[in-house]
Structures are given as C-alpha cells and as structure tokens.
Amino acid sequence: MAQVSICVVSTGAATPDLSDQTLRDYQLLRVDSEAEALSRSGADAFLWLSSAGRLAPQALEDCLWALQSADWVTWKDTGAAPMPSLKGVAGPLGISRRVMASPDPKPGGLVRRLPWACVIGPAEVHAEESIPEGVGSRKYDIELDREGYWLGPLVAHVQNSGLLSAERWRADPVGTASMVVPVALKEWVNRSAGQEVFDLAIYQRFQPGTTYSHGRLLRPLRYAVASNGGRKRIAIMVPHLGASAGSTALLHLVSEIDRRANEVIVVVETSADNRWKERWMRVSDRIFELGRLVDSADVERAVLSLVTNWGVDALIVSEASAGYRALSGIRSHLPELRTADMVLGAAGEGLAVDLPMDTVDRLDFRLVDSEAGMRRLAPMAPDGQQLRKIRSAVDLPRVPPPGDMRKRLGVGFLGVLAESSGADWLPSIAGEVARLRGTAKADWLITGSGPREVGLRNLMRRYDAQFFRDEVNLSAFFERVDVVVVVSENPDGDRTALEAFSRARPVVAVEADGRDELITDDCGVLVTGGHDGALRVAQSLADLLDDPDKLVAMGMAGRERVLEFYSLSEARRQYREFLRELLAAEPAVSRSLSGPGT
Numbered sequence: 163m164a165q166v167s168i169c170v171v172s173t174g175a176a177t178p179d180l181s182d183q184t185l186r187d188y189q190l191l192r193v194d195s196e197a198e199a200l201s202r203s204g205a206d207a208f209l210w211l212s213s214a215g216r217l218a219p220q221a222l223e224d225c226l227w228a229l230q231s232a233d234w235v236t237w238k239d240t241g242a243a244p245m246p247s248l249k250g251v252a253g254p255l256g257i258s259r260r261v262m263a264s265p266d267p268k269p270g271g272l273v274r275r276l277p278w279a280c281v282i283g284p285a286e287v288h289a290e291e292s293i294p295e296g297v298g299s300r301k302y303d304i305e306l307d308r309e310g311y312w313l314g315p316l317v318a319h320v321q322n323s324g325l326l327s328a329e330r331w332r333a334d335p336v337g338t339a340s341m342v343v344p345v346a347l348k349e350w351v352n353r354s355a356g357q358e359v360f361d362l363a364i365y366q367r368f369q370p371g372t373t374y375s376h377g378r379l380l381r382p383l384r385y386a387v388a389s390n391g392g393r394k395r396i397a398i399m400v401p402h403l404g405a406s407a408g409s410t411a412l413l414h415l416v417s418e419i420d421r422r423a424n425e426v427i428v429v430v431e432t433s434a435d436n437r438w439k440e441r442w443m444r445v446s447d448r449i450f451e452l453g454r455l456v457d458s459a460d461v462e463r464a465v466l467s468l469v470t471n472w473g474v475d476a477l478i479v480s481e482a483s484a485g486y487r488a489l490s491g492i493r494s495h496l497p498e499l500r501t502a503d504m505v506l507g508a509a510g511e512g513l514a515v516d517l518p519m520d521t522v523d524r525l526d527f528r529l530v531d532s533e534a535g536m537r538r539l540a541p542m543a544p545d546g547q548q549l550r551k552i553r554s555a556v557d558l559p560r561v562p563p564p565g566d567m568r569k570r571l572g573v574g575f576l577g578v579l580a581e582s583s584g585a586d587w588l589p590s591i592a593g594e595v596a597r598l599r600g601t602a603k604a605d606w607l608i609t610g611s612g613p614r615e616v617g618l619r620n621l622m623r624r625y626d627a628q629f630f631r632d633e634v635n636l637s638a639f640f641e642r643v644d645v646v647v648v649v650s651e652n653p654d655g656d657r658t659a660l661e662a663f664s665r666a667r668p669v670v671a672v673e674a675d676g677r678d679e680l681i682t683d684d685c686g687v688l689v690t691g692g693h694d695g696a697l698r699v700a701q702s703l704a705d706l707l708d709d710p711d712k713l714v715a716m717g718m719a720g721r722e723r724v725l726e727f728y729s730l731s732e733a734r735r736q737y738r739e740f741l742r743e744l745l746a747a748e749p750a751v752s753r754s755l756s757g758p759g760t
Contacts, residue, residue, distance in 0.1 A: 168226045169205035170439055173253075176214030179285035184448065187386040195680040196248060196262050196564065208262055211253030220448060222718040224276060224707050225256040226385065227464060233261045233271025237280035244273060254280035260446045277452060323591040380491060382467040394745060395474040399465065399485030400428065401444050403451075404435025406659035408506050411554050412480050414436070414730065415504070416445045416706045418737040424745075429468055431461060431482045432551030452484075462487050470495040477488040480504040486517060489524045500744050503672035505535055506554065506634030506653035522547075527744055528671035531653075532721040550740055554653075555733030556660040556724060559637060571707050574643030574667075576636075577650060579612035584649030584672070586614060589621040589649065594700030595707070596625060604707055609639055640665040643708055644713050647699060648672065651691065660728060668713060670702045680728075685720035 166189040172195045178464075180190065193199050199208065207229040209222060218224075221237075228235040235256025245251050246267030261268055289482040291388070291440070398416055400409070419426055426446040432455035442449060456464045465488040469477060477492065477499060479485040493499060503525055522733040523544050530536055531554045539549060561689055577583040583609070592606055606627035619629060630639065646662040648671035659669045659681055669686035671677065672695055681688055689698040706713055 166203065166205050168207040168222050169203040170209045170211070170222070171199045172211060174212035174214055176285070177218040178211060178214055180222070181216075181286065182219050182388075183217065183222050184388050185385055186219050188222050191668060197204055200259070200263055206259045208259065209253070210248060210255045210257055211281070211603060212255070213252065213281050214285050216283045216285050217254075218278065218280055218282045220450070221280045223385075223387075223450075225280075226456060227274065227383070227450075227452075228256050228274040230383065231272070231457045231460060232256075232274035233258045234268070234273040236273060236275045238277055239279045239281055244268060274455070275535075287705070288648055316475045324590065331591060338488065369539075375497055380463045380466055380719070382463065382470060382491075382495070384467070385471060387472050390425055390473075394422055395425045395427060395472055396476045396478070396745075397427045397429055397469050397474040397478040399431070399471065399477065399482040400448070401431045401480075401482045402433070402435040403430055403439045403449075404437045406505065407554065407653040409438055410657060411506060412478075412504055413441055413445060414555065414733060415478075415529075415737045415741075418734050419445070419741060421447070424695075427468075427472060427474065429465060429485070431484050433463075464490045466495075469499075474499065476500040476502070478502045478504065478744075486521050494523050500527075501525050502529060502744055504529045505539065506531050506656075517751065519544075527740070529740065531656075532676040533678050534679065538675075548743075550736075552733055552736045552740065553728050554660060555728050555730040556655065556657075556664045557730045558664050558721070558725060559755070561666045561721065571645070571710065571713070572607055572643040573648075573703060574639065574646045574662075575606070575608045575610070576639070576646065576661065577610050579608070579610045579614040579615065579618055581652065582652065583610075583612070584651075585610075585612070585618060587649045587699070588618060588647075589625075590696040591649075591700045591703065592622060592625040592627070595704050598700065598704040599707065602707070605642065607642055636661065637665075640667055643667060644710075644717075645665055645670060645703065647692075647703065649695075649699060659686065660724065663717075663724045663728075664727060666714075666717035666721040668706065668716035668720055670699055670706065672699065674759050682723065685716050685723055711750050 165187075167185060167187050169189045170178065170180065172190065172192045177190070177192065180188065189203055189205060191199055191202055191721055193202070199343070207226050209225050218245060225235050236244075237254055239250060240254055244255070244261075248255075248262075248268070249266075256274075258271075261271060330658075381494065396419060400412065403409075416428075426731055428446045429453045430449060430453065433451050436451075439449070448469055450464075452461050452464050460709050461484040465484050468741055469488070469492050473496065475498075477489075478483075479501075480503060481487075489501065501524060505528060506596075519542065525547060527548050527550060528539055528541060528543070529550050529552055531552065533551070536549055536551055543549060573592075575585070575588060578587065579585045588608065595604060603626075607630065608622065608627055609630040611631060613676060615629070619627075622629075626749060640662070643662075644667065646658065646667050646669050648658050648669055650658075651672060651674040655671065655674065656677060659671060659677075662669050663685060671681055671686060671688055672691035673688050678688060687702040689695065689702055695737045706716075
C-alpha cells in the first residue's frame with residue numbers, strides 16, 4: 163500500500179480546497195465515521211473538518227508536525243476542542259491515529275493550539291476530489307496490509323545489530339549486549355550524562371536515512387512537498403522573529419533576494435519573540451514557527467526534515483543553535499547544498515563565533531560585519547571556506563532638530579530592559595549625572611521592554627524618566643534625545659549606535675570588541691566597562707551635556723560616518739553580490755561530507 167503523510171477527513175457535503183497545499187502526499191476521504199476513515203487510510207495523522215473552504219497553504223504540513231508530539235491540534239478557527247466525540251464536530255481539528263481509534267469519550271491528551279486560522283477563505287478550486295497520483299485509487303479504496311507490520315523490522319534489527327552473530331559476541335561481548343538496550347534509553351543516558359556514553363552511529367547501518375547528531379539518532383519525517391515552479395529555494399534559519407541587530411541585518415539581506423527566481427523559506431527556532439513577523443512575511447514565501455509546532459527536543463529533527471524535504475539550494479543560518487546542529491545531517495542528505503551563516507560582533511559571546519570545528523567545516527560562506535570579526539574567524543576557516551565582510555547598515559532618515567539649548571537636554575536609552583543590555587546600570591548613571599550637574603538636569607527617555615522594566619520604572623522615577631514601549635516611533639524618540647547611551651557589549655548596542663548616528667545624535671558607549679571601528683572620537687565616546695563603568699559613562703555624559711555645541715558637532719560627524727561607511731544602499735549592493743556568489747558557488751562536497759555523522 164502506498165503510504166500517505168496525512169489523511170483529510172471531510173464530513174461535509176462539499177470538498178475542501180486543498181489545491182495550494184505545501185504538503186502533497188495527503189489523502190482525502192469523504193466519510194463521516196472514524197471507523198471508516200481508519201479502515202481506508204494508513205495515515206498516523208488526520209485532519210477532521212466539514213468546511214468546503216480554502217485551507218491555509220501550510221495547514222496540512224503544520225498539522226502533521228504538530229501531531230508528532232500532540233494528540234490534538236486546534237487552530238484559531240477551531241471551535242471548542244477536544245471533544246468527547248467527533249460526531250457533529252465541524253473542525254478543523256487535527257487528530258492522531260491513537261485518539262481516532264479510541265472509543266468515545268475520546269481521551270484528552272496533549273493539545274497543541276496554533277494561533278492562526280486553518281481555513282482562510284472560500285474554495286477557489288471546485289474539483290470533485292484531489293489526491294496525488296500514486297497514493298491510492300480515485301475512489302480511495304485503500305486496504306491497509308498489516309501483515310509483517312512489526313515482525314519484519316524486528317527481525318531486521320536483530321540481524322543487523324549482530325545479536326545473532328557468534329563472531330560479534332566473541333569480539334565485543336559488552337558492545338553486542340548493549341544492543342539490547344532501547345535506542346530511546348541510550349539517547350536519554352547520553353543527554354543526562356552530557357557525553358556520548360553510548361555510540362549510536364552504528365544504528366545508521368540498519369536504519370537508512372537516519373542521522374547521528376550530538377549523541378542522538380535523528381530519523382527525518384519524510385513527506386512530499388509542492389513543486390518549486392522552476393525557482394531555486396533558499397532557507398533562512400533564525401532563532402526568533404523578534405527585533406535584534408541580527409534580525410535587522412538578515413532582513414536587509416533577505417530583502418535583496420530575487421523572489422521571481424527564488425523561493426524563500428524561513429525556519430524559526432522558537433516563538434519567544436514575534437514582533438517582526440509581519441516584516442518577515444513581506445520578504446518570504448512561507449514561515450515555519452517550530453516553537454509552536456514541535457517540542458523543543460524535536461526542533462533539530464524538524465530543521466533536518468524541513469530543509470531536506472523542501473530540497474533547498476542554499477541555507478543561511480543566523481544565531482540558531484538547532485540550525486547549526488543539523489548542518490551535518492543536512493549536508494549528508496543534500497551534498498550540493500550551499501551553506502552560509504551571519505556573524506555579528508566579535509566579542510566572543512555569540513553562538514556563531516564558538517562553533518565546533520565539525521560545524522564550521524560545513525559552512526561554505528561566513529558573513530561578518532567588522533574587521534574584528536574577520537580576525538576572529540579567519541584562523542578557524544577551513545580550506546575553501548570564504549569570509550565576507552559586509553558592514554551592518556542603516557537608512558538615513560530626516561535629521562531631527564537638536565534640542566532647544568534653553569531647555570533641558572535629553573539622554574536616550576534604546577534596547578531590551580534586561581541584564582544583557584546593561585539596563586541595570588541606568589539608575590547609577592542617572593544618579594551620578596544628576597550629582598555632577600547639580601541643578602542642570604537632563605531628561606531621560608527609555609525605550610524598550612523586558613524583565614527589568616518594572617524595577618527600572620521605580621528606580622528611575624526620581625529622575626523624571628519617561629518610558630516608551632518598543633513600538634514607539636523612532637523619529638519621535640530621537641527628536642527628544644540629544645545623546646544616546648549604549649551600555650550593552652552585544653551587537654544590539656552597535657545597532658543602537660548606528661541608529662543614533664543616522665539621526666545626528668552622538669553616543670556614549672562602553673567598549674566592546676570591534677566597536678572602535680564604528681564609534682570614533684569625533685562622533686562618540688568609548689569608556690571602559692567593568693567595575694565603575696557606570697561612573698565613567700556618567701562622567702562622559704555630564705561633560706557632553708555641559709557642551710551643547712559639541713553635542714551637535716559630534717552628531718553631524720556621526721551622520722557623515724554612516725553616509726560614508728554604513729549606508730544601506732551600499733550594503734544592499736554587497737548583499738546582492740554575495741547572493742549571486744552563494745547560489746552560483748560549487749559546494750565543497752568533499753569537505754562537507756567528511757567527519758562523523760555522515
């Protein structure tokens with residue numbers, strides 16, 4: 163019997179529109195009982211619905227993934243679910259085979275709720291029925307052959323593992339005996355011990371298609387996807403869809419992809435931050451939010467499956483740990499794949515600068531934004547790997563007027579209100595500035611949100627600080643700010659400095675590796691961090707606030723620096739050139755396929 167990935171059970175009079183589904187090896191049944199659906203389909207995942215509307219293009223693929231770790235799947239347009247019985251349920255409702263086969267009342271189980279709609283509009287295609295060729299007959303009279311369903315694989319496992327070989331028992335009695343231990347238990351031991359107590363690579367001999375990765379044996383979830391229509395496919399792997407310096411730079415790069423010739427697939431590791439989802443939707447064809455679809459332990463397998471099922475031509479990773487971990491398995495399945503990553507900053511704290519060498523070895527290109535980044539990565543670059551420096555860039559908006567010198571000047575902070583951004587320093591800095599300047603007070607404007615927000619609001623109240631949410635208009639923010647303070651050592655701090663310079667505002671910042679390339683003496687002040695760093699920042703701020711003419715001059719110098727070295731038009735030109743190289747490059751197949759796990 164031809165296997166299908168998912169079965170759509172339509173209980174209504176009309177057939178749902180599945181014409182633009184990304185997953186193509188589905189089965190469609192028009193029945194009204196679980197028993198009949200189970201007898202005619204061998205699928206492990208089911209989508210139950212009565213609507214004749216048009217389903218979201220990724221509805222079946224999302225449902226299949228969600229049911230890998232859940233018993234039920236609901237959407238924004240699902241009614242009350244799960245129900246004790248499917249009789250009369252309109253859906254849409256994803257159901258595992260186990261739950262479908264359970265008698266009423268149905269078990270509760272794990273419900274995965276997807277916050278988007280499954281049915282997105284009226285049907286646009288009114289074919290009588292739709293099913294890919296080779297899955298089953300036109301009437302779907304499919305008989306499930308269970309003979310040998312479990313016995314065959316069990317016998318094959320025993321034979322391949324060497325348990326029946328006297329020679330294997332004599333040569334390695336301990337290793338042979340360990341083959342009796344279930345793989346899942348061995349994986350648990352490896353994870354708990356933090357090291358590879360059991361070598362699972364041997365299982366690849368008799369589990370074709372599996373990948374050995376970091377002490378785990380990954381079996382990709384295989385299904386057929388829609389045709390690429392003659393376009394190449396580029397996958398972008400990101401940790402989240404939120405605001406960050408890395409997201410800004412990567413969005414600039416992705417916006418330069420020619421969508422007429424290339425299909426863009428964004429794979430998101432978590433759903434912790436979705437503030438920029440609409441921006442990503444504008445530059446991509448489809449987005450897979452793995453944090454909503456699978457358990458965290460299954461993200462690496464999902465990345466491996468998605469990238470290989472879609473047969474992408476190029477993969478770009480940016481600070482996504484699962485994307486890096488899956489590289490070995492992906493390259494073993496797609497040896498012609500071109501790979502790259504984007505590395506911002508060079509402080510040594512980012513994920514991308516501390517990768518294991520077997521992961522670095524599988525990258526064809528590495529993008530950095532500074533000379534410091536080039537110096538950090540060059541010694542570890544294997545033969546054939548290409549490093550490219552493209553500076554982070556910013557557009558040049560209208561310059562907001564400087565503050566009225568007869569009024570109080572403004573000090574601005576822009577960033578996540580968390581320990582990582584240095585936000586905890588703000589009360590100390592504000593207090594020292596107030597002490598140094600006496601009655602000549604300054605306005606404090608703080609833009610951002612995060613775990614430290616409540617505490618900072620209380621501590622900064624005495625300095626008449628005003629807080630704005632992340633959605634505040636940046637132009638309005640900078641119109642009220644005359645100098646910006648940057649106390650974070652991560653790339654987000656560099657991004658804040660660029661935004662300030664583009665609007666002719668100087669910066670007082672703590673030192674970070676490579677930051678002296680961006681912030682020079684004519685447009686800002688760099689101070690040493692560490693112990694008493696907050697006091698040094700406060701002293702520099704006080705000095706600048708006491709010299710308004712210098713504030714204006716430094717601000718204009720910063721804008722000129724952006725125009726000369728960090729213009730968005732020049733970065734976009736370099737991104738287009740890089741994309742042409744990436745898609746035209748011959749992948750280093752011999753290098754990429756060497757090493758363990760392939």
